[in-house]
Amino acid sequence: MTVIELDDIYKTYTESVVPVHAVNGVSVGIDKGEFTAIVGPSGCGKTTLLNMIGGLDAPTKGKIRIEGEDISRLSDKQLVDFRLHNIGFVFQAYNLIPVLTVRENIRFIMELEHRDSKEMQQRVEYLLEKLDMKDKLNVRPKYLSGGQQQRVAVARALASHPKFVLADEPTANLDSHATEVLLELMATMNKEEEMTFIFSTHDQRVMDKARRIITLEDGKVVGDAKTGI
Amino acid sequence: MIVSIAWRNVWRNKVRSLVVIAAIALGLWGGIFSYAFMQGMTGQQTYSSIHTETGHLQLNSPKFLLNYDLHVNVANADEVQKEIATMPGVLGVSSSIQLTSIASTAYASAGTMVTGVDTANFRTVSELDKYLVKGDFLGRGRSNQVLIGQQLAEKLHAGIHSRLVFTLQSYSGEITYSAFKVVGIYKLHNSEFNERMVFVRKSDLQKIIGFPAGSASAINVLLDNDEATAVTEAELKNKFPELQVQSWQELSPMLQLMSGTIDQMSFIFVFIILLALAFGIVNTMLMAVMDRTRELGVLLCIGMNRAKVFRMIVLETIFLSFTGAVVGLLLSIVTVSYFGTRGIDLSLIADGINALGFSSHVYPKLDFGFYPKFAAMVIIISLFSSFFPARRATRLNPAEAVRQE
Ligand SMILES: Nc1ncnc2c1ncn2[C@@H]1O[C@H](COP(=O)(O)OP(=O)(O)O)[C@@H](O)[C@H]1O
Numbered sequence: 297m298t299v300i301e302l303d304d305i306y307k308t309y310t311e312s313v314v315p316v317h318a319v320n321g322v323s324v325g326i327d328k329g330e331f332t333a334i335v336g337p338s339g340c341g342k343t344t345l346l347n348m349i350g351g352l353d354a355p356t357k358g359k360i361r362i363e364g365e366d367i368s369r370l371s372d373k374q375l376v377d378f379r380l381h382n383i384g385f386v387f388q389a390y391n392l393i394p395v396l397t398v399r400e401n402i403r404f405i406m407e408l409e410h411r412d413s414k415e416m417q418q419r420v421e422y423l424l425e426k427l428d429m430k431d432k433l434n435v436r437p438k439y440l441s442g443g444q445q446q447r448v449a450v451a452r453a454l455a456s457h458p459k460f461v462l463a464d465e466p467t468a469n470l471d472s473h474a475t476e477v478l479l480e481l482m483a484t485m486n487k488e489e490e491m492t493f494i495f496s497t498h499d500q501r502v503m504d505k506a507r508r509i510i511t512l513e514d515g516k517v518v519g520d521a522k523t524g525i
Numbered sequence: 526m527i528v529s530i531a532w533r534n535v536w537r538n539k540v541r542s543l544v545v546i547a548a549i550a551l552g553l554w555g556g557i558f559s560y561a562f563m564q565g566m567t568g569q570q571t572y573s574s575i576h577t578e579t580g581h582l583q584l585n586s587p588k589f590l591l592n593y594d595l596h597v598n599v600a601n602a603d604e605v606q607k608e609i610a611t612m613p614g615v616l617g618v619s620s621s622i623q624l625t626s627i628a629s630t631a632y633a634s635a636g637t638m639v640t641g642v643d644t645a646n647f648r649t650v651s652e653l654d655k656y657l658v659k660g661d662f663l664g665r666g667r668s669n670q671v672l673i674g675q676q677l678a679e680k681l682h683a684g685i686h687s688r689l690v691f692t693l694q695s696y697s698g699e700i701t702y703s704a705f706k707v708v709g710i711y712k713l714h715n716s717e718f719n720e721r722m723v724f725v726r727k728s729d730l731q732k733i734i735g736f737p738a739g740s741a742s743a744i745n746v747l748l749d750n751d752e753a754t755a756v757t758e759a760e761l762k763n764k765f766p767e768l769q770v771q772s773w774q775e776l777s778p779m780l781q782l783m784s785g786t787i788d789q790m791s792f793i794f795v796f797i798i799l800l801a802l803a804f805g806i807v808n809t810m811l812m813a814v815m816d817r818t819r820e821l822g823v824l825l826c827i828g829m830n831r832a833k834v835f836r837m838i839v840l841e842t843i844f845l846s847f848t849g850a851v852v853g854l855l856l857s858i859v860t861v862s863y864f865g866t867r868g869i870d871l872s873l874i875a876d877g878i879n880a881l882g883f884s885s886h887v888y889p890k891l892d893f894g895f896y897p898k899f900a901a902m903v904i905i906i907s908l909f910s911s912f913f914p915a916r917r918a919t920r921l922n923p924a925e926a927v928r929q930e
């Protein structure tokens with residue numbers, strides 16, 4: 297079942313002197329439960345594309361339908377709610393709220409959604425188990441390694457059971473071991489919880505774990521293939 | 526949750542926050558302390574004016590105060606005095622004969638107001654005997670004793686036992702000269718009073734000028750508390766409709782005016798200090814918001830709405846300001862109560878201050894009711910200063926904000 301439909305999407309930044317055509321006519325469909333990588337060199341439009349899927353940025357032209365709903369029709373306020381309830385974000389770095397502990401960071405989105413406190417408690421316990429970070433429960437992010445921080449960020453994104461997880465170069469700042477651990481976590485959660493994962497990368501090791509690879513170049517899709525994993 | 530995030534955010538940049546907190550605390554303390562100082566000053570002045578000069582209330586015949594005519598008197602003063610003494614809340618009543626006179630020594634002469642008092646009664650309304658710098662209060666012994674003020678003594682080159690000759694107009698209109706011996710010299714904080722007011726025994730004065738027995742020029746009343754003045758004033762007016770009854774506020778209008786003005790000025794003063802601090806708060810919070818552009822961007826991306834971000838920054842500003850306010854208020858309470866019992870000695874500049882009728886030893890004083898008012902002012906100011914940084918935070922574009930390093 298196709299849950300994300302990009303229909304001839306364009307994005308042109310006009311703030312600069314020369315307009316930048318960051319995304320140039322992308323049409324892609326993403327099915328439920330996919331584990332898809334968007335790959336391509338720096339500046340090819342990966343971040344821009346993910347931002348548009350996540351409702352952070354509006355396309356200059358074209359339609360984005362999430363579960364059949366055209367998100368360009370949503371108001372700014374509705375978009376915030378849409379993101380809160382449907383999408384988990386993981387950014388390249390500095391995802392976490394520095395003044396909150398690991399536990400509080402993981403709970404954060406559930407708190408915004410006013411979830412039942414017992415449910416939150418259980419969910420946090422469960423995720424910490426998966427992260428293998430039970431001893432870091434009450435530690436603030438600055439005392440964690442980069443890999444640990446990214447794992448907590450993934451846990452936060454997943455905690456409220458969003459339909460989609462969008463991760464923009466989540467391993468860009470990690471060494472190979474931390475990269476492997478993080479991808480392992482993402483892959484496990486993708487299987488267990490049947491969430492749709494889309495992540496961008498230009499790291500070969502990360503591409504190797506994806507089940508589908510969409511290749512961008514100058515804002516255009518130049519390759520789209522299942523890897524058979 | 527937003528509350529706890531906001532509180533923790535205040536302490537992220539400790540130095541920056543502490544500087545603002547210290548500025549608010551010191552600013553508030555400066556404002557409050559100087560207010561308490563001026564309050565103490567006028568409060569003492571009011572007290573000493575009531576307790577040495579006027580009492581809480583004065584009764585006299587209408588128009589007596591226009592030119593101190595001996596014939597414009599309270600004929601039945603003794604009866605009036607007795608009746609007032611039985612009223613509730615009355616601590617003391619004293620009647621006096623007052624007339625203007627020239628006092629002379631071999632060196633100089635000066636215009637004075639001679640007040641003849643009954644020593645025992647006078648002491649129930651006046652603490653003048655506490656302000657003697659030389660000699661004694663009017664005593665029983667020999668006749669024609671006089672108590673004069675320090676400034677008059679200096680002007681006339683008079684000391685204890687000096688002879689002063691008073692030029693007096695008798696009740697029947699003749700001019701008489703009468704010699705008095707100085708038994709004591711007093712010094713109030715009011716130099717004008719010291720220079721003009723002299724006190725003699727009523728019985729002596731009666732004999733010399735032939736003033737009718739049982740009568741008086743004025744009757745002064747001391748009450749057990751200042752607040753009862755208005756009520757007692759009304760009662761007295763009711764009881765003695767033929768007499769003029771005036772409160773200490775009416776007798777010393779400057780006092781009233783001064784303490785009112787100081788109240789207003791102090792609030793404006795504190796407000797200006799806080800307004801200046803507001804710019805510091807705005808600046809600090811704008812810096813805090815700009816430093817955290819990326820983090821705020823992440824919050825907006827993952828689903829924190831703009832209203833919550835706005836509230837968070839407002840709360841941060843309030844916490845920051847309020848911490849400063851609490852420190853400032855505590856500092857004020859401690860110092861005001863410490864110096865309120867110890868007093869602050871201003872004798873170095875005392876001459877100028879005394880000329881204005883102020884004591885050189887000031888006991889700062891502030892009603893506890895004022896502290897919440899100042900606290901409220903800080904809240905209002907910090908709400909006002911939180912607006913700009915908070916609005917700035919909500920105007921961030923989340924997609925752009927997270928792109929920043
Ligand atoms: N706010 C912006 N204004 C102008 N140009 C931008 C802006 N954001 C991104 N771009 C440009 O758009 C292009 C695509 O950027 P981006 O989506 O970040 O690529 P990637 O994530 O693949 O590195 C780049 O050329 C970048 O410089």
Ligand SMILES: [Mg+2]
Pocket residue numbers: 342343344464465
């Ligand atoms: Mg990018």
